[in-house]
Structures are given as structure tokens and as C-alpha cells.
Amino acid sequence: MPSTFTHEFNTPVYKGKSSFNTGLFIDGKFVDGQDGETIDVINPTNGKVITKVSAGTAKDVDIAVAAAQKAFDTVWGLNCAGAVRGKLLGKLADLMEEHADELAALEALDNGKTFGWAKNSDVVASVGCIRYYSGWADKHSGKVIETDENKLAYTRNEPIGVVGQIIPWNFPLMMLSWKLGPALATGCTIVLKPSEFTPLTALRMCELIQKAGFPPGVVNIVNGLGTTVGQAIAEHPKIEKVAFTGSTLVGRKIMEAAAKTNLKKVTLELGGKSPNIIFNDADLEQAVNWAVHGIFWNHGQACCAGSRIFVQEGIYQEFLTRFTEKAKSLKIGDPFEPDAYQGPQVSQTQYDRIMGYINSGKEQGAKLHLGGERHGNEGYFIKPTIFTDTKPNMKIVQEEIFGPVGVVIKFTDEDDIIRQANDTVYGLAAAVFTQNINQAIETAHRLHAGTVWINCANQLHPQIPFGGFKQSGIGRELGEYALANYSNVKAVHVNLGHKM
Ligand SMILES: NC(=O)C1=CN([C@@H]2O[C@H](COP(=O)(O)OP(=O)(O)OC[C@H]3O[C@@H](n4cnc5c(N)ncnc54)[C@H](O)[C@@H]3O)[C@@H](O)[C@H]2O)C=CC1
Ligand code: BAL
Secondary structure, rough: OEEEEEEEEEEOOOOEEEEEEOOOOOEEEEOOOOOOOEEEEOOOOEEEEEEHHHHHHHOHHHHHHHHHHHHHHOOOOOHOOOHHHHHHHHHOOOOOOOOOHHHHEEEEEEHHHOOHHHHEEEEEHHHHHHHHHHHHHOOOOOOOOOOOOEEEEEEEEEEEEEEEEOOOOOOOOHHHHHHHHHHHHHOEEEEEEOOOOOOOOHHHHHHHHHHOOOOOEOOOOOOOHHHHHHHHHHHHHOOOOOEEEEEEEHHHHHHHHHHHHHOOOEEEOOOOOOOOEEEEEOHHHHHHHHHHHHHHHHHOOOOOOOOOEEEEEHHHHHHHHHHHHHHHHHHHHHOOOOOOOOOOOOOOHHHHHHHHHHHHHOOOOOEEOOOOOOOOOOOOEEOOEEEEOOOOOOOHOOOOOOEEEEEEEEEEEEHHHHHOOOOOEHHHHHHHHHHOOOOOOOOOHOOOOOOEEOOOOOOOOOOOEEEEOOOOEEEEEEEEEEEHHOOOEEEEEEEOOOOO
16 A cells, blocks of 8 residues: 655745655556555755655556556547546646645755745746646647648647656656646646656645546556656657656657657757856846846756856956855755745755766866855755856856856857857757847847747746757647647548549
8 A cells, every 4th residue: 555645844934734645646546566666755955755655667657558548548538528628627727726835845845946936936837837738628729721622621639649758856846737738638648757856746736636537547647767667658669759858868768769669759858058148238237137047046957047157248247246246145045944045956966966067167177256065064055156267168168067056158249159159069048138129139049049038037938838959859848839749630631522
């Protein structure tokens, strides 16, 4: 019998109890994994074990896929009207909203992000995403295509079938919502693997999914390791599509597994090294505020983080002074402290990885301008860190650090910044700060990035597609675009009079 996790939150910002099952959620029920394995869930604020959750294996993925296939063939997919799917998604959004504080508290406990950000950003965005796709469920229509008077031709968007989804730990609830929303709206059934570092909100969501009334087998959540459950999803011959968010390294493995097995469709949302470009004529105060948000939001654990901050030479020194002051003022602390801006990094592994990058920056000759060290004596806290005097080939300039570490680099003019900004294997996002609209738009169009923010940064809306150029990924999530990831287009030709 899988266990129940019960936690009493008695914090300055949230008091309340959370209690839910920690098993694998397959065919509408919580079950133990076939091998009875568990994973320790660690609190990144102090490094202690919060609880254990069931860990699946390839055998559990097989069982989950069978349940998802049965649901697809009987109660979901083409057997369930879009309006009904939309109503269930709407109910789920309402339930998430009702449990917003609890979901935010679990996210803060498990991931280390602050309760305030979890509640006002992650949960709000997650509810918004599910609600947005509830509206799409009965509107993703095909079209009639004119050819000649002897033919009626039309397309249908049919759900792909059973889909696999593998999500990371940086926005556990939000990534879950980005994945569930479009797949459920289009009528697919799901086998989803949360990150082994942050399984708690996904488990809490299972009960909300049950309560909303989704039929058993429509959503199956199989916790476990990437190398077992993740790999089994990527290789599974009955999974028709896999959507992955995570490292570029694993993204390659997913594509390889898909290519070697059933050529399942693949969408990938991977790494980034986003340029944040500040021209001489920018509103400096706003540019500083957004640049801080760009790199330090979510402790730098965002694929779209503005980690390369390019400042035009005329305002470089003034920007650096103000940016440093603002970064210094960010309050680091326990995620449940009311005024904490930044909590711990998610895990010891990530802490070590980030400190490794900080050391490489120093070793390769960059100037450590701010931070670069641990905060406090326990947990995985790293102070906001700024490097200057970098060279283009340094690891801290080229590679995704995924922590609170920014590099500030000077540029001369538009051609110089376009060359520097596009000098990366990634192409996820970019931000441009200027009060000259022509400059802003021209720069935006010359950047190789899936998203360009003008006079803002890290803005994500369920209506607006998100995804990468180059090695930042394949396909788009969010918006109408994401529906295509989960649909097969069928063209139907009706002969109205052609004779053979
Ligand atoms: N694009 C994004 O939003 C994210 C990017 N990253 C990047 O990846 C770096 C490493 O973080 P990790 O947690 O190690 O990322 P990761 O790519 O290993 O983990 C993401 C997900 O993939 C799963 N996974 C791992 N190996 C797998 C495999 N062989 N087959 C299928 N699934 C597998 C994991 O269990 C997790 O659910 C970070 O420092 C950051 O640079 C990490 C998380 C999110
Ligand atoms: N992976 C989606 C959002 C982000 O990490 O920035």
C-alpha cells in the first residue's frame, strides 16, 4: 500500500495541512511501483528528507501506458466531446485556485522557491494555463479547403493518442500545467513523469484531477528516475508523442530513443543563454529592475534567464553600479519568510554545478564582481553573483549555469550586439531595452531567439507560444501552437462528382 504524506505548515506566510498519497497514480488509483522502490524527497532549505515517494520502473510505465490506451479508446479521445473535456479542465483550474496556498506551500517546501513567488507567479500561471486550454478543448477545429466544385475537402485535428511527458524541477507545477493543458484539450491521454527532485505538487494534483472528474487512465503520473521511467517513456512503442523539458543533453537522448523505436513525435524545451540587451537610451531604472528579474528570478533556475547582460558602452558603468546595488539588496532566506526574494537552489547537485561554474569563471580570468559564495550554513543557498571582464569563449559566457549568476558585458553598436548576442548554440529568448521603437524592433528581428521581450523580461503567458531556435529545442509550447503538438491532421476528400 502506498503511503500518505501529511505535513502541517506553520509558517509566517501559510498555516495549513497538506495530506496526499505518495504512490504512482495509474488508472485513477494510487499504487506501489512494481519493484517497491522509493525516492527520498529532500528539502533544499536544510538538506533533510521531507518524505519518500514511490519510484516506478519500465514495468510501471507499461501498466500506465495500457491504462492510458484503454482510456483513449473508450472514454477520452474521439469518445469524449471537446466541450466535456473543456468543462473538466475548467473544474481542475477552479480546484487548483481553491488550493492555491497549499500548492504554493508544497512548491516552496519541495523546490525552495519562495512562497510568495510560488503563489503569485507559479500557481497563478498554472491555473491560467489550464483554464486557457479548457477554452480550446471545443475550438481546435479543422477547416474546409476549397479545390473545385466536384470536391468537398476538409481537415480534422485528431488527438494523437497516448503521449509521454517528462518535466523538470524548476517550475514543477507550471511545467505540469503546460504539458497537461494542451494534451487534455486535444483529447490525448497521458503518462507523465515529474522530476525526481520535486514530485510533491504533481502528487497533490492527482487528487485534484480525480476530484475534477477526469476518467481513470486519462492522466497517469509515474514518479521515478530519468534513466528508468524517463527512458522507458522515451522508448515506449505505444507512446505516440513525447514532450520533454530539461537539459539539452537529455533532449538528445529523447530524440535518439524516439528515432530508434517508433519514431514518436518529439517536442523539446531545452537550455538557454539568453542575452539581455540594454541600449544607451534605455530607461535605466526599469532596465536595472528587469535585468535583476531576468537573471535572479527563480534563483536563476529558468531556461529563459537573461544570463548574459549586454550593456552599451555609454551607460555601462552607471548600469553596473545600479544593477549591483539592486542585486545586493535581494533578501535571501527561508522560502517561507515573508520578505524573502531568493531561496535555495533545488539540490546539492545543482549547488555543486553552479559553484563549479563560478570557479571556472574565476579560473578563466573573469572578474568576480559580486557574490560567488554560499549564503548561510545549511541548505543550497548561493548569493546573487555577477561577473565582469569576461571573454566570449569562457564557459560562464557560453554555457547554461542555471543559477543566480550573470555576466555583464559591454557592446558598442547594433551590429556588435547582434554578433555577440547570437554567438551561442542556444536561441530560447532575449530582451531588448531602448526607448527607440525602431531600434527595438530591428534588434528583435535580428536576434536568433524564439521569444524577444522589449522593455521587459521573463514574461510568460498561456496565450503566447514559447520555445527555442537552435539547440534550445524543437516545437512550441503554449498558445494555439501547442495544440498542434498533440494532434494528427487528417485530410478528408469527398468526391461530389468526379467520374473515373
Ligand atoms: N529547459 C529547462 O527548463 C530546464 C533545463 N535544465 C538544464 O539541465 C541541467 C541539468 O538539470 P537536470 O535536472 O539534470 O536535467 P535533466 O534533463 O536530467 O532532467 C529533466 C527531466 O528529465 C528526466 N531525465 C533525466 N535523464 C533522462 C533520460 N535519460 N531519459 C528520459 N528522461 C530523463 C529527469 O528525471 C527530469 O524529469 C540544468 O543545470 C539546466 O541547465 C534543467 C531543468 C529544466
Ligand atoms: N521551462 C519553462 C520556463 C523557464 O524555465 O523559463
